[in-house]
Amino acid sequence: MANYSTNEFKGGLKIMLDGDPHSIVSNEFVKPGKGQAFTRTRVRNLKTGRVVERTFKSGESVESADVMDTSMQYLYSDGEYWHFMNPESFEQLAADKTAVGDAHLWLMDEAVCEVTLYNGQPLAVTPPNFVEMVIKETDPGLRGDTATGGTKPAYMESGAVVKVPLFIEEGEKIKIDTRSGEYVSRVK
Amino acid sequence: MEEQNILEVCTPVLSRHATTDPHVPSICTNDQRYLHTSPEFPMKRLLAAHAQDSQTQPDLYQIAPVFRAGESGRYHNPEFSLLEWYRVNMDHNALMTDTQSLLKHIWQAFDLHWPGVQVRRYGVEVFERLKCWPENASVSMIKTYFKDANKSFPTSIGNDLDAALDLFMDEFVINEFPSGTFVLLKDYPSSQAALSRLGVDEDGRSIAERFEVYFGAIELGNGFHELSDSRLQQQRFEDDLQKREQMGEPAMPMDTYLLEALAEGLPDCAGIAIGLNRLHMVIGNHDSIDQVISFTDQRA
Numbered sequence: 001m002a003n004y005s006t007n008e009f010k011g012g013l014k015i016m017l018d019g020d021p022h023s024i025v026s027n028e029f030v031k032p033g034k035g036q037a038f039t040r041t042r043v044r045n046l047k048t049g050r051v052v053e054r055t056f057k058s059g060e061s062v063e064s065a066d067v068m069d070t071s072m073q074y075l076y077s078d079g080e081y082w083h084f085m086n087p088e089s090f091e092q093l094a095a096d097k098t099a100v101g102d103a104h105l106w107l108m109d110e111a112v113c114e115v116t117l118y119n120g121q122p123l124a125v126t127p128p129n130f131v132e133m134v135i136k137e138t139d140p141g142l143r144g145d146t147a148t149g150g151t152k153p154a155y156m157e158s159g160a161v162v163k164v165p166l167f168i169e170e171g172e173k174i175k176i177d178t179r180s181g182e183y184v185s186r187v188k
Numbered sequence: 189m190e191e192q193n194i195l196e197v198c199t200p201v202l203s204r205h206a207t208t209d210p211h212v213p214s215i216c217t218n219d220q221r222y223l224h225t226s227p228e229f230p231m232k233r234l235l236a237a238h239a240q241d242s243q244t245q246p247d248l249y250q251i252a253p254v255f256r257a258g259e260s261g262r263y264h265n266p267e268f269s270l271l272e273w274y275r276v277n278m279d280h281n282a283l284m285t286d287t288q289s290l291l292k293h294i295w296q297a298f299d300l301h302w303p304g305v306q307v308r309r310y311g312v313e314v315f316e317r318l319k320c321w322p323e324n325a326s327v328s329m330i331k332t333y334f335k336d337a338n339k340s341f342p343t344s345i346g347n348d349l350d351a352a353l354d355l356f357m358d359e360f361v362i363n364e365f366p367s368g369t370f371v372l373l374k375d376y377p378s379s380q381a382a383l384s385r386l387g388v389d390e391d392g393r394s395i396a397e398r399f400e401v402y403f404g405a406i407e408l409g410n411g412f413h414e415l416s417d418s419r420l421q422q423q424r425f426e427d428d429l430q431k432r433e434q435m436g437e438p439a440m441p442m443d444t445y446l447l448e449a450l451a452e453g454l455p456d457c458a459g460i461a462i463g464l465n466r467l468h469m470v471i472g473n474h475d476s477i478d479q480v481i482s483f484t485d486q487r488a
Binding site: 007028029030031032033034035036037038040052053054055056057060 | 209211212258259260261262263264339340341342344345348350351354355357358380382400407409410
């Protein structure tokens with residue numbers, strides 16, 4: 001496994017700390033004029049999502065984490081696992097509930113997701129930034145009311161609940177920003 | 189500088205010798221020369237030469253680009269500018285007053301509100317927190333202090349008390365300096381004397397006669413009551429080289445010309461180097477060094 005020296009540290013670098021893969025969020029070079037230099041970092045544990053502060057002596061080297069982000073197509077869920085396919089190699093992988101997390105709300109057939117692999121196994125799944133979904137259930141629309149800015153909950157097949165404007169009807173297709181879970185627009 | 193009759197000098201950037209300081213990395217050229225990390229050695233040689241040859245002993249100053257390998261960050265660039273000056277017949281305490289009057293002069297020139305200067309003592313700052321003087325502290329004591337404060341302490345520090353003190357000072361003392369004010373931190377532990385004389389503080393404790401200048405938590409400069417004993421200087425170079433070997437750092441050729449000059453006689457003097465780019469940051473209220481450098485290392 002490769003090692004990184006602290007002078008190669010930058011945001012997004014994946015390293016192993018205490019046996020878990022971490023991603024560097026930010027790093028700062030700290031050095032008194034005459035004295036030991038340090039690198040103070042904030043790192044995110046990729047298994048738990050927790051961000052902690054970690055200080056290194058400059059020049060120290062840290063093991064790299066075998067973590068990579070790949071684009072994979074979502075295929076189906078069997079209730080326990082979510083199955084993804086590498087569109088180039090056709091290799092299939094199953095991600096468990098911990099890896100998928102809240103992303104399952106936005107998984108639609110053939111959606112291309114960012115799957116973070118750790119030692120070849122899915123560690124996290126990031127859905128596309130925007131998805132289009134059909135509304136399964138919502139209160140009847142108020143026709144003509146396009147300006148007042150009121151919202152109502154709309155329920156999706158996936159279980160996601162999105163606040164939509166009052167004029168949106170059941171069965172309509174809408175565009176959603178998965179990062180915030182917010183309604184973007186109607187899809188004609 | 190002119191008002192104070194301080195003579196401007198210009199010394200070589202490229203040298204056959206380099207600093208031995210284990211924490212100051214020099215850039216080596218492909219013909220075994222080194223870019224200076226500060227103009228200190230040749231400036232001291234000029235002071236010593238003047239002491240031999242002339243009746244009047246001038247004070248000296250220089251503004252020079254200096255180089256430190258691999259130092260990059262919010263407050264660091266591998267190439268930066270130093271303003272360095274030497275005052276004959278001054279010690280570190282007198283030089284602190286001198287530094288303060290220069291800074292005040294600059295603040296007035298820029299029409300800035302003069303925030304005043306606080307003087308702090310290294311040992312006292314440590315004692316107030318650790319209940320122990322720095323020379324009696326241990327790495328494990330400092331490690332516990334970090335743990336209690338829920339702060340990260342690198343295990344790679346091992347048994348290096350000075351490295352542990354460096355991190356302790358940064359985390360718990362310097363980061364707490366009042367923002368927008370100058371702080372002069374003085375009387376360093378003897379183990380961190382660098383090129384300063386050893387002496388005693390006002391309570392009779394052994395200390396190194398040096399100080400650092402801070403604006404808030406930003407370090408601006410380093411001042412010394414300069415070591416003038418050639419044999420002691422050589423001993424420190426050798427200790428540095430030994431420490432470099434332990435740390436796996438390359439050996440550096442010690443400046444034998446400086447040792448010869450000290451043997452001839454360096455007048456009693458104090459000297460200081462101020463990082464000009466950081467001073468510009470503070471004056472212009474910028475929060476990173478790339479805002480005051482035309483093209484930083486990544487783009488130079």
